Amino acid sequence: MNAVAEIGAQPWVGAGLRPEQLAWYDRPGWQSDPRFATATAEQRAGLLALHEQGWFKTRLNLLQHSADAVDAAWREAAAQGLSVQIDSDSLGRSLDWAELLELEAQRVPLSWRLVNAQQQLLALAELVAHPQLQAWMACLVGAEPQLLKCSYFYRGSQARPHADMPYAPIPAPGALLTLWLALEDADAGNGALTVFPGSHRRLRGFDAGGGSLLLADTDPDSAQARAYLDHVEAELARAAIAPVIQTLRAGQLVVLHAATVHGGVPITDWQRTRRSLVLHVGRQTV
Numbered sequence: 197m198n199a200v201a202e203i204g205a206q207p208w209v210g211a212g213l214r215p216e217q218l219a220w221y222d223r224p225g226w227q228s229d230p231r232f233a234t235a236t237a238e239q240r241a242g243l244l245a246l247h248e249q250g251w252f253k254t255r256l257n258l259l260q261h262s263a264d265a266v267d268a269a270w271r272e273a274a275a276q277g278l279s280v281q282i283d284s285d286s287l288g289r290s291l292d293w294a295e296l297l298e299l300e301a302q303r304v305p306l307s308w309r310l311v312n313a314q315q316q317l318l319a320l321a322e323l324v325a326h327p328q329l330q331a332w333m334a335c336l337v338g339a340e341p342q343l344l345k346c347s348y349f350y351r352g353s354q355a356r357p358h359a360d361m362p363y364a365p366i367p368a369p370g371a372l373l374t375l376w377l378a379l380e381d382a383d384a385g386n387g388a389l390t391v392f393p394g395s396h397r398r399l400r401g402f403d404a405g406g407g408s409l410l411l412a413d414t415d416p417d418s419a420q421a422r423a424y425l426d427h428v429e430a431e432l433a434r435a436a437i438a439p440v441i442q443t444l445r446a447g448q449l450v451v452l453h454a455a456t457v458h459g460g461v462p463i464t465d466w467q468r469t470r471r472s473l474v475l476h477v478g479r480q481t482v
């Protein structure tokens with residue numbers, strides 16, 4: 197039988213994570229932490245929601261043309277043949293520029309994203325450096341937040357419900373955070389993000405072997421990754437947690453706890469893009 201881990205509460209700690217591997221806002225007495233005392237009223241509200249509900253929503257002052265600027269930058273990178281990682285969720289593999297441009301030209305329904313392209317694309321680097329994003333990272337992750345992964349989604353991922361924590365091989369997996377920024381309006385038609393409130397506390401953890409909560413094999417096609425996704429589906433049904441589809445306007449930011457289950461709804465209108473910036477941020481030191 198799988199080890200049972202109540203995420204975010206003592207049993208989770210007992211199931212594999214030491215308190216220092218948790219986010220500071222999940223540790224006993226966290227509201228006495230100086231970081232809570234010095235947080236702004238908006239940050240406090242976010243921290244309380246993250247602790248209780250596993251997510252919150254806020255808004256950034258975002259330039260309207262940000263997504264278009266990134267698109268212009270990747271088209272330029274494609275023309276120059278710059279090496280950038282392009283992952284396609286719908287094909288389940290990586291693409292090169294030639295294949296991507298060909299499929300886009302043929303209007304093939306294709307979900308894809310650029311991974312860690314902020315070093316090649318200045319427009320993307322500027323988005324990551326957005327002062328309000330950086331302020332949230334500093335508040336939520338603490339000193340030296342580390343950007344583990346930066347994804348620029350062109351269309352929705354249609355990802356099955358999952359939490360990000362089991363995929364993050366960092367010493368403090370509980371300190372992982374997902375920052376999901378809408379670069380254009382997102383809704384059910386273009387494959388919105390969906391969130392399962394309270395799942396960070398109410399779902400039992402997946403035993404990836406020896407009581408570990410981290411997947412040894414994160415390849416989406418691996419038997420273990422599939423077993424994890426099946427486990428999440430069964431747990432959501434057991435706990436009767438309904439998804440909340442995030443209908444977002446450009447500039448809205450959703451912050452997700454490491455253990456909060458989320459995914460992407462099926463795309464019904466493939467003519468639309470659903471451009472978003474998704475940052476996985478964590479702490480390397482415990």
Ligand SMILES: O=C(O)CCC(=O)C(=O)O
Pocket residue numbers: 347349352353354355360374387388389458459460461472474
């Ligand atoms: O944007 C989406 O559709 C889902 C993103 C997601 O699940 C992730 O990046 O972990």
